[in-house]
Amino acid sequence: MTTLxxxxxxxxxxxxxxxxxxxxxxxxRWKIGEVLFWLALVGAYFVPDxxxxxxxxxxxxxxxxxxxxxxxxxxxxxxxxxxxxxxxxAYAAGFLGKYGWTEPISGLLFAMAIAGAVGLxxxxxxxxxxxxxxxxxxxxxxxxxxxxxxxxxxxxxxxDGLQGIVIDPVLGLxxxxxxxxxxxxxxxxxxxxxxxVARALxxxxxxLSLLGARENxxxxxxxxxxxxxxxxFVFAISAALAGAAGALLTQTTQFVAPxxxxxxxxxxxxxxxxxxxxxxxxxxxxGAIIFLFMRDWLAALSPVYWYFWIGLLLVIVVxxxxxxxxxxxxxxxxxxxxx
Amino acid sequence: xxxxxxxxxxxxxxxxxFGGLAVFDNLNFELGRGERHAxxxxxxxxxxxxxxxVTGLLTPISGDVEFNGAAITRLSPQQRVKAGIxxxxxxxxxxxxxxxxxxxVLALCERDGRSGQAVTSVSRxxxxxxxxxxxxxxxxxQEGALTLTDMLPYGQQRLLEVALALALKPQxxxxxxxxxxxxxxxxxxxxxxxxxxxxxxxxxxxxxxMNLVFxxxxxxxxxxxxSMVVQDTPDNVRNxxxxxxxxxxx
Amino acid sequence: MTSIATVLFNGVxxxxxxxxxxxxxxxxxxMMNFVNLAQASFSMFGGYIVVLVVQRLGLPFLVSLPIAFxxxxxxxxxxxxxxxxxxxxxxxxxxxxxxxxxxxMSISTASYFFGGTYQRxxxxxxxxxxxxxxxxxxxxxxxxxxxxxAILSLVLILGLERTKLGGMVRACVDNPRAANGCGLxxxxxxAVTFAIGGGLAGLGGALSxxxxxxxxxxxxxxxxxxxxxxxxxxxxxxxGTLIAAVTLGVADVAGKYYFPSFGGFVIxxxxxxxxxxxxxxxxxxTA
Numbered sequence: 001m002t003t004l005x006x007x008x009x010x011x012x013x014x015x016x017x018x019x020x021x022x023x024x025x026x027x028x029r030w031k032i033g034e035v036l037f038w039l040a041l042v043g044a045y046f047v048p049d050x051x052x053x054x055x056x057x058x059x060x061x062x063x064x065x066x067x068x069x070x071x072x073x074x075x076x077x078x079x080x081x082x083x084x085x086x087x088x089x090a091y092a093a094g095f096l097g098k099y100g101w102t103e104p105i106s107g108l109l110f111a112m113a114i115a116g117a118v119g120l121x122x123x124x125x126x127x128x129x130x131x132x133x134x135x136x137x138x139x140x141x142x143x144x145x146x147x148x149x150x151x152x153x154x155x156x157x158x159x160d161g162l163q164g165i166v167i168d169p170v171l172g173l174x175x176x177x178x179x180x181x182x183x184x185x186x187x188x189x190x191x192x193x194x195x196x197v198a199r200a201l202x203x204x205x206x207x208l209s210l211l212g213a214r215e216n217x218x219x220x221x222x223x224x225x226x227x228x229x230x231x232x233f234v235f236a237i238s239a240a241l242a243g244a245a246g247a248l249l250t251q252t253t254q255f256v257a258p259x260x261x262x263x264x265x266x267x268x269x270x271x272x273x274x275x276x277x278x279x280x281x282x283x284x285x286x287g288a289i290i291f292l293f294m295r296d297w298l299a300a301l302s303p304v305y306w307y308f309w310i311g312l313l314l315v316i317v318v319x320x321x322x323x324x325x326x327x328x329x330x331x332x333x334x335x336x337x338x339x
Numbered sequence: 340x341x342x343x344x345x346x347x348x349x350x351x352x353x354x355x356x357f358g359g360l361a362v363f364d365n366l367n368f369e370l371g372r373g374e375r376h377a378x379x380x381x382x383x384x385x386x387x388x389x390x391x392x393v394t395g396l397l398t399p400i401s402g403d404v405e406f407n408g409a410a411i412t413r414l415s416p417q418q419r420v421k422a423g424i425x426x427x428x429x430x431x432x433x434x435x436x437x438x439x440x441x442x443x444v445l446a447l448c449e450r451d452g453r454s455g456q457a458v459t460s461v462s463r464x465x466x467x468x469x470x471x472x473x474x475x476x477x478x479x480x481q482e483g484a485l486t487l488t489d490m491l492p493y494g495q496q497r498l499l500e501v502a503l504a505l506a507l508k509p510q511x512x513x514x515x516x517x518x519x520x521x522x523x524x525x526x527x528x529x530x531x532x533x534x535x536x537x538x539x540x541x542x543x544x545x546x547x548x549m550n551l552v553f554x555x556x557x558x559x560x561x562x563x564x565x566s567m568v569v570q571d572t573p574d575n576v577r578n579x580x581x582x583x584x585x586x587x588x589x
Numbered sequence: 590m591t592s593i594a595t596v597l598f599n600g601v602x603x604x605x606x607x608x609x610x611x612x613x614x615x616x617x618x619x620m621m622n623f624v625n626l627a628q629a630s631f632s633m634f635g636g637y638i639v640v641l642v643v644q645r646l647g648l649p650f651l652v653s654l655p656i657a658f659x660x661x662x663x664x665x666x667x668x669x670x671x672x673x674x675x676x677x678x679x680x681x682x683x684x685x686x687x688x689x690x691x692x693x694m695s696i697s698t699a700s701y702f703f704g705g706t707y708q709r710x711x712x713x714x715x716x717x718x719x720x721x722x723x724x725x726x727x728x729x730x731x732x733x734x735x736x737x738x739a740i741l742s743l744v745l746i747l748g749l750e751r752t753k754l755g756g757m758v759r760a761c762v763d764n765p766r767a768a769n770g771c772g773l774x775x776x777x778x779x780a781v782t783f784a785i786g787g788g789l790a791g792l793g794g795a796l797s798x799x800x801x802x803x804x805x806x807x808x809x810x811x812x813x814x815x816x817x818x819x820x821x822x823x824x825x826x827x828x829g830t831l832i833a834a835v836t837l838g839v840a841d842v843a844g845k846y847y848f849p850s851f852g853g854f855v856i857x858x859x860x861x862x863x864x865x866x867x868x869x870x871x872x873x874x875t876a
Contacts, residue, residue, distance in 0.1 A: 024462035224420030311693025
């Protein structure tokens with residue numbers, strides 16, 4: 001409920017109007033939970049014995065899953081090949097660093113531009129297919145790219161990865177250290193800024209039209225909506241953000257290998273997003289936290305069998321929390337409040 | 340035909356088939372500006388196909404669809420919407436996971452070319468939000484404006500279906516069985532509301548209930564066996580021998 | 590030197606294995622619109638049953654094949670009743686995620702019981718070594734695969750065309766709702782079809798055990814190929830699946846032999862082209 005304005009003895013109709021007019025303001029207003037979430041990521045750095053490197057990976061995976069969320073959660077287009085864009089960003093940043101362009105921020109932007117351009121083209125011709133065919137096309141594109149990178153050993157170093165990547169200190173001040181301290185701050189700031197971009201986008205009229213097309217394409221056509229243009233655009237944005245995540249991984253580790261764009265990664269990012277919950281943006285990060293902490297813990301427990309538990313988690317989530325963890329929690333919280 | 344009649348929408352020698360099955364052979368139809376015009380015909384006569392041909396969801400084998408005297412046969416559905424043709428569907432075609440307010444603001448942003456704006460919040464689109472509220476009030480949908488469309492009573496969903504199309508301020512509004520799924524009583528309520536709400540807009544509607552047709556249409560076209568059998572006033576259609584034979588089964 | 594004919598033959602043998610593993614997936618996808626990636630795990634299960642029966646129990650290889658078919662068939666019906674049937678009608682992505690979760694679990698389970706290495710299977714003498722036919726030197730086991738694959742295809746195609754169950758299955762593929770309306774017990778038909786498809790997957794895995802090798806990563810290695818075959822061939826069509834499987838088998842073997850640097854490029858590129866051109870597959874109905 002909105003707070004009542006006591007100064008204006010509004011008629012029922014006017015009060016209703018004020019309430020409705022405030023609806024979209026309420027949607028885009030920063031919630032306390034959001035602020036706490038980002039503060040927690042800042043604070044986590046200062047927790048003693050915190051695994052900063054793992055935390056940095058969580059940010060990168062979260063950003064990557066968020067990029068998929070724009071496509072899958074908000075527009076309803078699934079992709080089994082999203083690691084392709086991640087890998088393009090990762091290798092773009094890697095090649096820059098290897099061949100002399102060592103400044104990280106411009107390298108990141110360049111990687112995003114390349115990945116975004118590929119995403120634009122992909123979006124243009126992928127949008128003609130749906131369902132299983134779409135899954136197969138995105139999957140095959142991913143596999144082709146992986147195969148190419150994997151086999152072009154002269155250029156990419158093949159399975160050994162791209163060696164000799166040099167990344168300058170951020171802003172010429174903060175050198176990437178082996179403890180991952182600079183890496184964490186760099187990843188956190190980049191992720192937060194890109195999150196702001198994604199957040200603005202999903203709360204904008206364009207974001208609303210993505211939701212509309214997800215809910216009912218036919219009606220969108222009959223509203224005169226340029227849905228082809230919209231799909232290409234959201235593909236490009238999503239790919240650029242995935243590319244940024246890839247570039248972050250390369251820059252913070254100064255290394256990139258074909259696993260950056262393997263099908264496993266495409267599957268993992270889907271798992272992360274589905275576990276966390278789609279069309280939330282934060283679901284991507286929650287999923288990344290759950291997935292990576294679980295993987296870290298289970299892999300330490302039993303290095304061979306931990307995938308069993310990931311598989312079980314996936315089965316449980318799609319069976320019982322089909323909307324993902326975050327939306328389920330939200331519903332629970334609302335019920336508790338209503339009491 | 341009356342020489343003074345201003346034709347806004349017409350089809351010329353329209354031919355359409357699905358696979359080998361011919362739906363229309365040589366369909367000619369005219370819609371005068373400002374009319375409230377009904378298309379009736381037995382099941383399977385191709386009424387919905389006709390609407391889809393006009394709106395561009397289907398493309399004819401030959402023949403033309405004309406809008407304000409110019410052929411629009413090659414235009415995309417979206418271009419036709421922009422030109423001023425809007426439609427509703429027999430089966431609710433709504434944004435089930437959005438509420439009516441969001442749906443309406445979305446429709447208005449699309450109409451006004453604001454949907455490409457990806458930077459600032461929807462809350463900045465003041466004119467569209469105000470108009471959306473006014474529109475929902477006009478249709479009596481303000482109560483459930485923040486309820487998920489899926490959760491609305493069916494009758495309100497039918498109204499929203501029309502409201503979204505009308506929000507585009509079309510020159511011609513095509514209503515594909517607006518009263519589908521409603522009781523006779525509700526159907527009459529809906530139609531009397533629609534007559535009021537759509538005043539000033541050219542309406543072409545498909546309807547099965549003859550009582551509704553003869554009460555609310557100013558002109559009636561009968562579609563049967565792949566062509567328009569008659570296009571005339573309700574009274575003349577009612578008494579037309581051919582219509583009584585093919586359709587009313589009298 | 591290996592002649593073109595031998596490469597072709599090896600490709601056909603490989604394609605037959607892929608066909609047997611994927612045909613059940615094709616029918617269930619066509620019929621229930623259910624994407625079952627765990628089909629590849631069913632195949633792995635069949636392979637391990639052969640390992641158990643032949644290596645541990647010492648029974649003949651030929652005996653292990655029907656055992657694999659029956660056990661995996663029964664197992665798949667249990668999974669279908671317990672899990673899958675709750676997911677009919679959900680979107681493709683949910684089904685993909687559910688079944689890939691099961692694949693993950695099957696991989697870990699396999700490595701828990703059998704370890705991560707490839708399993709050795711001792712073939713009977715009459716299936717080992719080579720044999721000259723029409724001037725070609727061919728491996729006996731591959732001949733066996735091609736012949737049994739051909740017989741099985743014939744049985745399946747005739748079974749679907751001629752038997753009562755086949756007719757009911759075809760009706761369900763064409764229009765499940767209408768079939769239900771006509772008084773067919775669709776749930777029952779689904780389950781039986783699923784069992785046969787699962788059994789065949791198990792049989793395919795059993796036959797593959799010697800040629801492709803059985804290890805815990807078997808499902809991941811062949812999952813993509815099975816998906817490609819089914820979607821390119823056309824869901825629910827046995828003929829389309831057979832053609833796609835044999836083509837892919839030949840293309841893969843020939844590609845690896847003549848153009849090793851190309852990798853899977855040709856296969857994936859063809860998949861994309863077919864999917865863009867005919868989203869329902871080559872022999873799938875355009876709807």
